[in-house]
Amino acid sequence: MISKITIDGKEYKTTLKGVTARLYREQFRSDLLVDMNNAQKNLVQAIAENMESKKFAQGEIxxxxxxxxxxxxxxxLAWACIAGELLLTNKxxxxxxxxTDNIEDYVGFIQQCCLLYDSAIFSSQPTVESEDTEEPKKKVKRTSQKSLSQV
Incomplete structure (x- = not known):
């Protein structure tokens, strides 16, 4: 997930962790992952409908x-990700x-929110990182086997 967004020229760090989900639930009385899942379903359905009708253009995403x-x-989502990071850093x-009331460039803010959402959904990084507590595994050298016709 992207780790920061810019609002009115000011950079805000973001996080998507347990604290983010808790703050979202407390503030909005809804579950973050359920809402993210519903949003994803709506987006996939909208893309499918637009692809079928040939109305979909790359610039319209x-x-x-x-x-x-x-x-x-x-x-x-943006507020919860920002708030989570601020809370974790005691700010x-x-x-x-x-x-939201103090945002001057609201269109730019919404664009940043879209990037944050996209990153949260499609991030290739795990949201939970494993601890390296196990010993590294030894690499095994593999040799090719002869086919039956060569034997």
Missing amino acids: GDLMLSAIGETFLTQ PVPTYVAL
Whole structure:
């Protein structure tokens, strides 16, 4: 997942951990992973419908994402990811209303929210990293076997 977003020229670090899910649940009375799953289903359905009707163009993915997922969920996800990082680093956490009410470039903020969502859903990095507590495994040299016709 991307580790920061920029809002009105100010960089905010983000995180998607247990604290993020807890803050989201407390603030919005909904489960983050359930909402992410529903958003993903809506987006996949919207893409499929647009592909079938040949209306889908690469430049329209942002508009499609916004209409399928919704501005509210995207901004709530961004707040929770920012708030989680701030809480973990013992910094003051603005309320959702305080954060969103003070945004000057709201369109730019929504674009950053889309990038954050995309990164959270399609990130190739694990959300839980394993600890290296086991001894490294020895590499086994493999040799090719002769086929039956060569024997």
